[in-house]
Amino acid sequence: MNKEILLGDEAVGLGAIHAGLSGVYGYPGTPSTEIFEFIEQRTRKGGNVHAFWSTNEKVAYEEALGMSWAGKRSLVCMKHVGLNVAADAFMNSAITGTNGGLVLAVADDPGMHSSQNEQDSRYFAEFALIPCLEPGDQQECYDMIFDAFELSEALRVPVMVRLVTRIAHSRTAVDTREPREQNELKPDKQIRKWTLIPVNARVQYAGLTEKQPELVQRAEESPANALDLRGGTGVIACGLAGNYLFENLEPDHDYSVLTIRQYPIPPEKVRALLDRVDDLLILEDGYPLVENRVRGLFGLEGVHIRGRMTGEVPRTGELNPDIVRKALRLEPLPTACDAAGDLSNRPPALCKGCPHTDSFRALNDALEGFDDPQVFSDIGCYALAALPPLEAVHSCVAMGASIGMAAGAAHAGYSPAVAAIGDSTFSHGGITPLMSAVQQGVNLNVLVVDNSTVGMTGTQRSMSTGTTLDKIILGTGVSEDHFRVIEPIPRNHEQNVAVLQEELAFDGPSVVVARRPCIEAQKKRAH
Amino acid sequence: MEKNIILAGVGGQGILSIAFVIDHAAMDAGYHFKQAEVHGMAQRGGAVQSNLRYADREIFSDLIPAGKADLVLSVEPLEALRYRQYLRPGGWVVTSTTPFVNIPDYPESDTLLGKLAALEHVIMVDTAHLARAAGNRRAQNMVAVGAASPMLDFEETRLLAFVERLFARKGEKLVAVNQRAFRLGRAAGLFFRHSVAAGLAKLDSLRLLRKLDPDSIDPAQAEAWAAAIEDDAALLDRVLGSEGTVACDDVPLVA
Ligand code: SF4
Numbered sequence: 001m002n003k004e005i006l007l008g009d010e011a012v013g014l015g016a017i018h019a020g021l022s023g024v025y026g027y028p029g030t031p032s033t034e035i036f037e038f039i040e041q042r043t044r045k046g047g048n049v050h051a052f053w054s055t056n057e058k059v060a061y062e063e064a065l066g067m068s069w070a071g072k073r074s075l076v077c078m079k080h081v082g083l084n085v086a087a088d089a090f091m092n093s094a095i096t097g098t099n100g101g102l103v104l105a106v107a108d109d110p111g112m113h114s115s116q117n118e119q120d121s122r123y124f125a126e127f128a129l130i131p132c133l134e135p136g137d138q139q140e141c142y143d144m145i146f147d148a149f150e151l152s153e154a155l156r157v158p159v160m161v162r163l164v165t166r167i168a169h170s171r172t173a174v175d176t177r178e179p180r181e182q183n184e185l186k187p188d189k190q191i192r193k194w195t196l197i198p199v200n201a202r203v204q205y206a207g208l209t210e211k212q213p214e215l216v217q218r219a220e221e222s223p224a225n226a227l228d229l230r231g232g233t234g235v236i237a238c239g240l241a242g243n244y245l246f247e248n249l250e251p252d253h254d255y256s257v258l259t260i261r262q263y264p265i266p267p268e269k270v271r272a273l274l275d276r277v278d279d280l281l282i283l284e285d286g287y288p289l290v291e292n293r294v295r296g297l298f299g300l301e302g303v304h305i306r307g308r309m310t311g312e313v314p315r316t317g318e319l320n321p322d323i324v325r326k327a328l329r330l331e332p333l334p335t336a337c338d339a340a341g342d343l344s345n346r347p348p349a350l351c352k353g354c355p356h357t358d359s360f361r362a363l364n365d366a367l368e369g370f371d372d373p374q375v376f377s378d379i380g381c382y383a384l385a386a387l388p389p390l391e392a393v394h395s396c397v398a399m400g401a402s403i404g405m406a407a408g409a410a411h412a413g414y415s416p417a418v419a420a421i422g423d424s425t426f427s428h429g430g431i432t433p434l435m436s437a438v439q440q441g442v443n444l445n446v447l448v449v450d451n452s453t454v455g456m457t458g459t460q461r462s463m464s465t466g467t468t469l470d471k472i473i474l475g476t477g478v479s480e481d482h483f484r485v486i487e488p489i490p491r492n493h494e495q496n497v498a499v500l501q502e503e504l505a506f507d508g509p510s511v512v513v514a515r516r517p518c519i520e521a522q523k524k525r526a527h
Numbered sequence: 528m529e530k531n532i533i534l535a536g537v538g539g540q541g542i543l544s545i546a547f548v549i550d551h552a553a554m555d556a557g558y559h560f561k562q563a564e565v566h567g568m569a570q571r572g573g574a575v576q577s578n579l580r581y582a583d584r585e586i587f588s589d590l591i592p593a594g595k596a597d598l599v600l601s602v603e604p605l606e607a608l609r610y611r612q613y614l615r616p617g618g619w620v621v622t623s624t625t626p627f628v629n630i631p632d633y634p635e636s637d638t639l640l641g642k643l644a645a646l647e648h649v650i651m652v653d654t655a656h657l658a659r660a661a662g663n664r665r666a667q668n669m670v671a672v673g674a675a676s677p678m679l680d681f682e683e684t685r686l687l688a689f690v691e692r693l694f695a696r697k698g699e700k701l702v703a704v705n706q707r708a709f710r711l712g713r714a715a716g717l718f719f720r721h722s723v724a725a726g727l728a729k730l731d732s733l734r735l736l737r738k739l740d741p742d743s744i745d746p747a748q749a750e751a752w753a754a755a756i757e758d759d760a761a762l763l764d765r766v767l768g769s770e771g772t773v774a775c776d777d778v779p780l781v782a
Contacts, residue, residue: 005550007564030567114567138561170563170589171546173554240589247588321592333594336614336647343608344632346537348573384571456568 002176006038008141008167011174012077012105013038015145020180022072022100023050025060027428028457029079030114031168032107036077037458048182055463056399056428057082061089061104068102068158069194071186073149077105080121085399085429087124090158094128095196095204097156099188101149107163110285111318114456116379116397118316120286125160125263129208131215132160132263133224134239138172140261144224146177151218155211164285166318167240216264224261227269230254234277235328236270238290241283244324265293274303281327282307285319350384355516358488358496359449360385360392362514363420365493366500373416376409378402378430380422381455381518393420400429406444407437416445416504423450427464431472438477438509445503446511448473449488451518459521466515473511482510489516528558529582530680531591533610536602537627538570541668544693545600546577548672551689552681553581563589572629574606581680600675602654602668603627604639611646620646621675621716623654623667624733644729650674650716651733657711660741663701666708673712674719683713714744718775721749727756731763738767743775751778 006014013035016024026036036051043049050067054060057078067074076086083090083106090104106124109115125132133148135141141163148159192200219225231254237245242259249255258273260266274280274294280303282291291307299305306312312327313319325332350357360382367373377383377393378401385392395405402419410417421430426448437444450469454460464472473483482503486496496514503510532549534542546562553560560581569575578591593613599620601607607622614620622643626636634642643649652674654667661670669690676686687706694702715736722732727749735752736744755778756763766773 003554005554034566113565113569166563166589169566170561171550172559172561243587243589245587247592320590321588325592333592334616335594335612336616336618337611339612344605344630344634346572346574346605346630348538348568348571349629351571381571384568456571458566 003173004176005171006138006142006174007034007169007171008135008138008163009034009107009169010038011138011141012145012161012163013042014174014176015142016075016103017042017047017049018177018179019146019149020073020182021049021075022182023064023067023074024077025054025064025074026077027054027057027060027082028454028460029082030457031109031163031165032077032079032082032105033457033460034168035075035105035107039075053461053463057086058089061086061093064102065089065093065098068098068100069188070100071188072100072183074100075103075105077107079115080106080108080119081115081117081398082106083121083124090124091128092196093158094130094208095201096194097204097208098152098158099156099186100183101152102158103145103148103152103161104158105161105163107165107168108286109165111165113165118286120289121160121162122263122286122289125162126289128158129212130157130160131155131218132162134162134261134263135167136239136242136259136261138167138170139174141167142174142176155214157208157211162239164240164318166285212264216266219262219264220266220268222262222266225266225269226259227257227272229256229272229276231256232277232279234258234273234280236260236273236280236282236290236294238284240285241319241324244319244321245283247321248325248328248330260290265290270294274300278302279304280306281312283313283319283324283327284308347387348384349387350381351519353519354381355451355488355514355518356382356385356449357390358490358493358516359447359514360390360420362486362488362493362496362500363418363447364390364392365497366504367416367418370416373418375418375420376402376406377419378421378425380425382420382422382449398429399425400433403430403437403444403446404433406446407433407440407442410442410444415443417443418445418447418504420447420449422455423448423452423465423469424454424462426469427462427472431476434473434478434511435476442509443507444509446509447500448511448513450513450515451521453518453521455518455520459518459524469513473513478509478511482506482508484511485513485515487516488514528680529584529586530580530598531596532579532598532600533591533596533613534577534579534600535606535610536575536668537606537629538572538575540602540627541665542575542577542602545602545668545672546579547693548686548689549579549581549679551692552679552685555685556681558583559586561586561589574609576606576610598675598678600671602671604643605634608642617648619648619650619678621650621671621678622652623671624651625653625655625667640730640733649729650719651729652712652715652719653733653737654712656737657715657741658708661708661711662704663708666705669705669708670712670715673709674716676709676713677717711741711744714746715741717746718744718749721746722753725750725753727753731756734767735763738773739775740772745775748775748778
């Protein structure tokens with residue numbers, strides 16, 4: 001047995017390698033990125049694991065499903081909102097079922113450190129009728145990957161491992177095991193299973209529902225769901241929340257505690273707890289999923305249930321030991337100082353010399369003269385252009401949404417309809433809306449800021465940059481006259497403003513590519 | 528034994544390198560440890576922190592509860608103030624005094640240093656000055672961890688061994704520079720603490736330390752300096768007004 005210092009994400013990655021992984025798939029997204037990166041680095045020099053970033057999460061999921069079809073173990077990782085993109089493949093993979101073990105590691109971001117929302121992926125697991133494991137620490141991140149693959153192969157369904165930011169991005173020493181061999185190539189040629197035309201899908205779906213009692217049974221028996229019956233006040237602590245609970249309790253505390261780390265919710269264990277307590281606090285780092293299920297529509301006779309829905313725990317935001325302390329009605333610990341209330345904030349900003357600064361300065365100047373023009377933007381470093389001093393973009397919703405929203409606004413008669421999107425986000429979700437807009441002849445202006453990389457998440461490989469990007473854009477049908485490339489450097493400012501102004505004046509779809517590498521990526525490439 | 532440290536700074540200042548050194552020392556010493564860090568958007572020049580905990584028993588929370596931090600170790604003076612409400616009574620702030628100004632409303636330097644000096648338990652070091660003396664301005668993080676090192680539960684040689692491991696890939700020269708930065712920070716931090724304990728005003732100690740030849744700084748001389756300055760009100764101004772740097776063991780000579 002070895003010990004390694006690992007992030008939760010890295011522990012998931014190493015666990016997967018040691019559990020006999022054959023392929024890892026994903027699209028970068030905080031806080032999930034390091035799972036893939038760890039596997040990629042660890043297996044670069046051998047190990048025969050396919051590790052290549054995918055164009056988006058849906059593609060990644062489908063590739064992982066294909067690997068499973070072929071009999072091998074595959075891991076697909078993404079952030080919570082990435083699962084929205086992959087949802088079509090994900091939901092239907094539960095219906096087809098799997099062959100080789102298929103594990104979805106999805107990292108939620110309660111508190112929205114780097115995300116647009118804090119949706120709770122456990123709902124997706126419940127929605128798809130598959131098991132979900134929720135590690136409470138980094139050692140469990142490693143260990144639970146083995147369990148997840150075994151569960152997947154035993155039940156022939158995909159298994160979700162749900163992380164949250166604080167698990168994903170926290171480091172500790174992890175004990176590792178002997179690696180397991182990879183599976184043999186053994187394709188699953190049961191055509192009716194994989195061909196979800198209605199006549200087959202109905203059978204498959206019925207089969208999935210028939211598996212549910214076994215999922216529940218396994219959750220009841222799992223040591224991950226530990227019940228410790230003591231006094232009449234109870235706590236259900238899900239995943240990481242258990243850590244915040246035990247941080248605040250002495251070992252000889254008098255609470256009856258159920259920790260839940262494997263779903264579906266184990267009803268017998270919950271019932272045993274409810275039989276013991278008349279006051280129950282439910283702690284979840286995410287939505288009040290367990291809380292709502294346990295309370296039901298009308299509450300429970302004889303048990304007072306507290307949690308996010310009753311205000312003892314804030315309805316939104318991530319948990320921390322102080323919130324849990326308060327919910328336990330314990331006195332706050334004494335501190336040396338009060339909070340520094342009047343401190344200047346230090347928000348993130350574009351790097352010094354970032355190409356986006358020049359691109360958006362040019363766009364701002366080109367739009368001068370329009371009455372309060374709004375720019376639809378997208379997910380990436382350039383979303384920081386929404387903040388002072390640039391204040392150049394006015395929306396950031398979903399991967400690729402800049403183009404679709406600009407098109408919709410143009411349909412409604414809004415002009416100028418401007419979309420700003422990065423090269424990698426374009427390949428992820430921007431191609432199809434551009435194709436739509438071009439085919440419809442919409443009067444919209446797209447600015448693709450091509451920095452040759454996925455900047456925000458740490459400069460991963462972009463799928464569509466340089467000439468590949470140009471060919472894709474022209475391939476959507478944009479006219480060559482209204483496809484322009486500029487280099488966003490301070491010296492070119494006037495000239496770039498002029499190009500943008502010309503295209504803004506054109507009545508039809510136009511695309512301007514502002515091309516200059518991310519300076520962080522350049523630094524890395526120089527190494 | 529349990530030690531809870533909040534590492535603070537600005538994205539890109541290398542607080543994760545500090546964490547690397549302490550994490551490895553903790554594992555090496557057989558302690559449990561957990562270290563939560565910030566990745567993603569905030570790393571683009573925003574305020575970043577890392578919660579680092581080690582103990583001789585199991586640690587539950589990755590985050591340090593308010594009132595349990597023993598130490599805020601900051602590579603930047605404004606950031607040192609951001610987490611002070613986590614300090615337990617008697618907890619320490621060890622901070623760089625070198626501002627990283629990337630916001631329009633960055634406080635005036637005197638106001639900021641005054642606020643830091645007003646903290647009861649604080650050690651202030653001019654990390655840029657000492658890192659430059661060590662040979663690389665980027666080594667400020669190692670100056671800072673050096674300054675805090677007497678409060679950590681590890682031998683100096685163990686910590687230096689992990690500084691070496693951290694920079695080994697980048698060549699011998701950088702290892703030497705960073706180890707030197709660590710040592711200068713350690714000496715300056717101890718000198719500051721001892722001189723202040725002996726009655727020297729914090730900001731005076733900071734000024735004096737900037738004037739001393741970095742390689743000569745000897746914490747054993749701190750009390751003598753404090754006493755000499757107390758005896759002779761004009762001494763500090765004379766020292767600060769003199770040409771070049773002053774050797775730390777020159778107390779009587781200058782006096
Ligand atoms: S990482 Fe690259 S793209 Fe992002 S702000 Fe920095 S230079 Fe710009």
